[in-house]
Amino acid sequence: MIKILFRMNRLFIFFCFSLFVIDITHASDQKINSENFAKLALDCVHKEYPNKISHTMQSDEDVMPPRELTPAFYGCYDWHSSVHGHWLLTRLAKLYPESELAPKAIAALEISLSEGNLLQESIYVSGKGRKAFERPYGIAWLLQLAAELEDWDHVSAREWRENIRPLEEILISRVVEWLPKLTYPVRSGQHAQTAFSLGLMLDWARTTSNREVESLIRNRILEFYANDKECPIHYEPSGADFLSPCLAEADLMRRVMTPSEFAVWLNDFLDVPNSNTAWLEPAIVSDRSDPKLAHIDGLNLSRAWMLEGIASGLPPKDLRIKALNAAAAEHQESGLIGVNSEFYEGGHWLGSFATYLVTKRGVYAQ
Numbered sequence: 001m002i003k004i005l006f007r008m009n010r011l012f013i014f015f016c017f018s019l020f021v022i023d024i025t026h027a028s029d030q031k032i033n034s035e036n037f038a039k040l041a042l043d044c045v046h047k048e049y050p051n052k053i054s055h056t057m058q059s060d061e062d063v064m065p066p067r068e069l070t071p072a073f074y075g076c077y078d079w080h081s082s083v084h085g086h087w088l089l090t091r092l093a094k095l096y097p098e099s100e101l102a103p104k105a106i107a108a109l110e111i112s113l114s115e116g117n118l119l120q121e122s123i124y125v126s127g128k129g130r131k132a133f134e135r136p137y138g139i140a141w142l143l144q145l146a147a148e149l150e151d152w153d154h155v156s157a158r159e160w161r162e163n164i165r166p167l168e169e170i171l172i173s174r175v176v177e178w179l180p181k182l183t184y185p186v187r188s189g190q191h192a193q194t195a196f197s198l199g200l201m202l203d204w205a206r207t208t209s210n211r212e213v214e215s216l217i218r219n220r221i222l223e224f225y226a227n228d229k230e231c232p233i234h235y236e237p238s239g240a241d242f243l244s245p246c247l248a249e250a251d252l253m254r255r256v257m258t259p260s261e262f263a264v265w266l267n268d269f270l271d272v273p274n275s276n277t278a279w280l281e282p283a284i285v286s287d288r289s290d291p292k293l294a295h296i297d298g299l300n301l302s303r304a305w306m307l308e309g310i311a312s313g314l315p316p317k318d319l320r321i322k323a324l325n326a327a328a329a330e331h332q333e334s335g336l337i338g339v340n341s342e343f344y345e346g347g348h349w350l351g352s353f354a355t356y357l358v359t360k361r362g363v364y365a366q
Contacts, residue, residue: 040351044076056129072117080138084352136197143204189241195248203365242298247306254313274319282334294346297338304331
């Protein structure tokens with residue numbers, strides 16, 4: 001009997017040690033990944049060219065280089081990519097304050113998020129003809145950046161939080177004006193998609209305790225999507241998608257429903273198997289040097305976090321969780337392959353998607 005107990009004890013200790021090793025290895029891998037993601041953002045947040053600007057001009061006087069038009073967010077090829085590049089640096093510096101990347105990230109943020117730079121950003125977005133500027137995708141990421149600063153207990157972060165507040169207030173006022181007039185949601189797989197951006201906006205409202213905006217967003221979500229059924233996920237993806245219309249909607253709905261409500265809604269919306277079987281295959285990237293085809297790497301990454309989000313919204317014993325998590329793992333593995341500096345077409349933005357995925361921002365924001 002004593003020998004049996006001793007062997008059982010040894011097995012238990014070995015089991016616990018194995019779990020400890022797995023956890024340490026996972027944490028180490030995630031830290032290495034995060035450092036690589038941070039390098040991608042550091043390489044682009046102050047890299048002005050190449051640059052694709054979405055810029056409405058009223059006269060010759062509006063012809064200026066990106067660094068003068070939007071001095072905080074002029075790098076990373078376009079405005080929204082610059083914004084979520086700064087979000088990436090903020091999130092990783094906050095999560096890994098003792099890492100080598102943290103001081104470099106903070107130094108870059110110090111340059112970009114100055115009071116003067118963000119004041120000019122506010123002036124720019126308030127210009128004539130820019131009412132729909134970066135709506136909804138870029139606005140959603142700007143709000144994510146503000147939310148990330150909101151709960152970062154760092155002396156500089158508190159200053160940046162106040163610096164960004166005027167721009168945040170202008171953009172959220174536009175959301176508040178726009179949402180009641182939006183008759184139909186946009187169900188595309190790119191920037192205009194409504195579901196993805198509403199998810200980020202809702203998370204911002206909850207992080208900042210803005211109950212009025214949270215209520216508006218939640219009500220609109222239910223009006224847009226509560227009665228949706230049989231989403232044709234077999235039609236996905238389109239050739240340049242980086243967001244899944246079906247999965248983004250389901251990932252959004254789990255934010256506004258109880259687990260039991262969401263389980264019933266999902267029954268009618270997606271045909272997810274009740275076992276750990278192959279269900280949704282990762283999409284194929286044919287050319288990472290092509291800026292549109294490289295979107296597919298982003299699709300695999302965003303699918304992965306959406307699948308995890310959907311699983312997190314179900315009751316713990318729901319049989320679909322295994323299939324959702326298995327598909328998420330496959331998509332993560334496929335998507336992370338493209339997150340590197342080989343091609344700027346993907347390198348200027350994919351690190352943000354990878355960071356959102358591996359740090360589980362969408363799940364932890366709830």
